[in-house]
Amino acid sequence: MKFIPVNTPLLNGNELKYLTECITTGWISSEGPFIKEFETKFSAYIGQKYGVAVSNGSAALDIAVKALGIGTGDEVIMPTFTIISPAQSVVTAGAIPVLVDCSLTDWNMNVTEIEGKITAKTKAIIVVHVYGLPVDIEPILSLAKKYNLKIIEDAAEVHGQTYNGQKCGCFGDVSIFSFYPNKHITTGEGGIILTNNQAIAERCQKLRNLCFEPEGPRFVHYELGWNYRMTNLQAALGLAQLEQIDSFLSKKRQLGEFYQKELSFLKDEGFLLPEKSSAQAENIYWVFGLVAPSEKEKEGLIDCLNQNKIATRPFFWCMHEQPIFKQMGFFEKESFPNAEKLARRGFYLPSGLGLENDDLERVVSVIKQYKGK
Numbered sequence: 001m002k003f004i005p006v007n008t009p010l011l012n013g014n015e016l017k018y019l020t021e022c023i024t025t026g027w028i029s030s031e032g033p034f035i036k037e038f039e040t041k042f043s044a045y046i047g048q049k050y051g052v053a054v055s056n057g058s059a060a061l062d063i064a065v066k067a068l069g070i071g072t073g074d075e076v077i078m079p080t081f082t083i084i085s086p087a088q089s090v091v092t093a094g095a096i097p098v099l100v101d102c103s104l105t106d107w108n109m110n111v112t113e114i115e116g117k118i119t120a121k122t123k124a125i126i127v128v129h130v131y132g133l134p135v136d137i138e139p140i141l142s143l144a145k146k147y148n149l150k151i152i153e154d155a156a157e158v159h160g161q162t163y164n165g166q167k168c169g170c171f172g173d174v175s176i177f178s179f180y181p182n183k184h185i186t187t188g189e190g191g192i193i194l195t196n197n198q199a200i201a202e203r204c205q206k207l208r209n210l211c212f213e214p215e216g217p218r219f220v221h222y223e224l225g226w227n228y229r230m231t232n233l234q235a236a237l238g239l240a241q242l243e244q245i246d247s248f249l250s251k252k253r254q255l256g257e258f259y260q261k262e263l264s265f266l267k268d269e270g271f272l273l274p275e276k277s278s279a280q281a282e283n284i285y286w287v288f289g290l291v292a293p294s295e296k297e298k299e300g301l302i303d304c305l306n307q308n309k310i311a312t313r314p315f316f317w318c319m320h321e322q323p324i325f326k327q328m329g330f331f332e333k334e335s336f337p338n339a340e341k342l343a344r345r346g347f348y349l350p351s352g353l354g355l356e357n358d359d360l361e362r363v364v365s366v367i368k369q370y371k372g373k
């Protein structure tokens with residue numbers, strides 16, 4: 001029986017050609033010409049003026065937080081239901097993450113909770129679009145204006161998704177993307193920071209490169225940054241992937257529609273499926289998640305899929321329940337019931353671009369058999 005992984009990337013375009021060019025020309029470090037080209041083309045695709053390519057999406061968040069001047073004692077509002085990267089960047093900058101719950105329909109941060117969390121110390125909001133539908137960002141932008149807050153838009157999972165027709169990643173003062181291989185386009189490992197503000201872009205460039213002084217004497221530093229540079233090899237992959245993004249998005253939509261159609265019976269059994277669309281967008285199904293009516297039901301289904309050599313992944317584990325943050329004294333006695341429900345009962349099915357129709361059919365038929373359908 002063939003193993004079906006949760007993800008396999010599709011690398012059938014100009015990836016090999018551009019990578020070969022890196023090898024034959026010897027440009028394999030972060031100095032190569034594909035970096036600039038990738039930054040220019042990706043930022044133009046999203047609709048932001050400047051792009052700063054980096055080693056991964058988490059690095060992009062570290063830089064975004066520091067570039068906006070977020071530091072000791074500042075509060076940053078963000079969802080509890082997401083990957084650890086946004087909270088980690090805030091905590092390592094000496095700032096304080098302030099959490100909001102998520103919605104049980106689109107699984108994104110609950111926008112109506114944000115205003116109640118704003119204090120005199122609030123400096124920014126990190127808006128994280130999760131699993132394929134955009135956060136309803138317009139009311140958040142109004143709050144940012146009203147209270148003079150910065151927006152970091154974490155668009156790591158929504159390349160090419162739109163919100164009322166405008167691309168996700170063009171709303172934040174700074175926005176970030178990840179290009180990990182399970183994303184809509186990949187560079188193996190990689191990320192990018194986008195902004196319309198030249199000064200912020202220059203600051204991000206400096207922070208990704210150990211804060212070398214652009215004009216100053218080499219190896220003399222006035223502040224600390226990171227080596228978070230992207231290599232020419234990664235940018236070569238990214239460029240080839242970007243050329244194919246429209247077909248990748250339509251493939252993901254087809255995958256989502258197939259699961260929706262075949263698995264809609266699960267709704268009658270108490271499961272939550274992803275929303276096909278919201279008021280602002282059609283789902284692009286970064287991954288196809290299922291939320292079971294109980295933890296027992298989730299475990300039973302996952303075991304059955306595993307026995308049939310079909311991989312799954314659990315949903316995110318909430319930030320307020322992370323042992324490391326508890327140990328550091330954050331989020332004491334806080335609870336967010338929706339996020340806890342999703343984290344305990346949610347998992348996702350194989351959702352990669354490289355999946356064949358046969359693979360998808362086998363996933364569906366194992367689930368149907370398990371449920372006696």
Ligand SMILES: Cc1ncc(COP(=O)(O)O)c(C=O)c1O
Pocket residue numbers: 056057058059082083085086128129154156157178179180190191
């Ligand atoms: C919402 C979100 N933000 C940030 C990241 C971090 O990206 P990376 O894995 O490239 O560090 C991810 C990764 O999956 C993510 O899903």
